[in-house]
Amino acid sequence: MHRLPFVLPDDPHAPFPPADQALDEPDGLLAIGGDLSLPRLLQAYRHGIFPWYSRGQPILWWSPDPRTVFRTDGVRLSSRFRRELRRSRWQVRADTAFAEVVARCAAIPRPGQHGTWILPEMQQAYRRLHDLGHAHSVEVYDEDGVLAGGIYGVAVGWMFFGESMFSARSGGSKIALAALARRLHDWGWPLLDAQVANPHLEFLGAEAWPRPRFLAEVANLVRQPGREGPWTGAFGTMAAAGLAASSSVR
Structure with a gap:
């Protein structure tokens, strides 16, 4: 059965699904919807996720493998x-x-x-x-x-x-x-x-x-004082x- 990406709720503080749940096809598509608010974007980057979409599409959130x-x-x-x-x-x-x-x-x-x-x-x-x-x-x-x-x-x-x-x-x-x-x-x-x-x-x-290696490094690095x-x-x-x-x- 073809799996669909997660639909984000309206709450900009709502968590993303784990990045390792991203689709294989298209590679790395994890979630759709939401917004480009400050808390949503920072939460995405902290978990190795980024937005990437074209005009006419909903906001698409990605974590490809490999990275x-x-x-x-x-x-x-x-x-x-x-x-x-x-x-x-x-x-x-x-x-x-x-x-x-x-x-x-x-x-x-x-x-x-x-x-x-x-x-x-x-x-x-x-x-x-x-x-x-x-x-x-x-x-x-x-x-x-x-x-x-x-x-x-x-x-x-x-x-x-x-x-x-x-x-x-x-x-x-x-x-x-x-x-x-x-x-x-x-x-x-x-x-x-x-x-x-x-x-x-x-x-x-x-x-x-590989995505697991990337995510493990990111999880450590984003905790450091910037x-x-x-x-x-x-x-x-x-x-x-x-x-x-x-x-x-x-």
């Missing part, structure tokens, strides 16, 4: 790209243009996708998370101070759940990812969630973890050129 993750000391940049980085005058900062990063991620065309899953209500929900210190962005600025790329996601405890990234200029998203991973590694945060695999992420060093509020000061300004020889980039 795509980066070790924060395991982002790989090619030798050619690292040679280019050594001459770069670009700089990386955090939480200086969150809304713009989210909007640019929503607007960028992606192979095999029609439209975007980062709908206006999703953008609004993540801006609320950001305003309350739970969602963060990393921005890459070129030599003229123009945004060249970025990444955003949600932090809970010592766990960063990446949502999306973009490049306005070649290499912008790779620099944002590598810089985020380096800083997280500096802070002692071991993992960066990338949700679902694609060839680009795999090329950059993403690993496929970083409250904006990351701008703690992240600092990072020279993209420094990533060419960073210990967190292989």
Whole structure:
């Protein structure tokens, strides 16, 4: 008999079903409905669950198996790209243009996708998370101070759940990812969630973890004391050129 996903009640504090009850087909679909309120979203991320749906669909909540993750000391940049980085005058900062990063991620065309899953209500929900210190962005600025790329996601405890990234200029998203991973590694945060695999992420060093292993790590990491509020000061300004020889980039 075909199993159906769990329907969430209206109460935003109501618990999700255990993530290991997600469907095999489509892979990882766990629940439908609910809302994008702060308590619902934070509860989802704490349990390795994230929302992902298209216009005209109800909110869909996922926990795929396997899960795509980066070790924060395991982002790989090619030798050619690292040679280019050594001459770069670009700089990386955090939480200086969150809304713009989210909007640019929503607007960028992606192979095999029609439209975007980062709908206006999703953008609004993540801006609320950001305003309350739970969602963060990393921005890459070129030599003229123009945004060249970025990444955003949600932090809970010592766990960063990446949502999306973009490049306005070649290499912008790779620099944002590598810089985020380096800083997280500096802070002692071991993992960066990338949700679902694609060839680009795999090329950059993403690993496929069985869901039970991922959930066990998340359960421990989200209990650790996180970083409250904006990351701008703690992240600092990072020279993209420094990533060419960073210990967190292989």
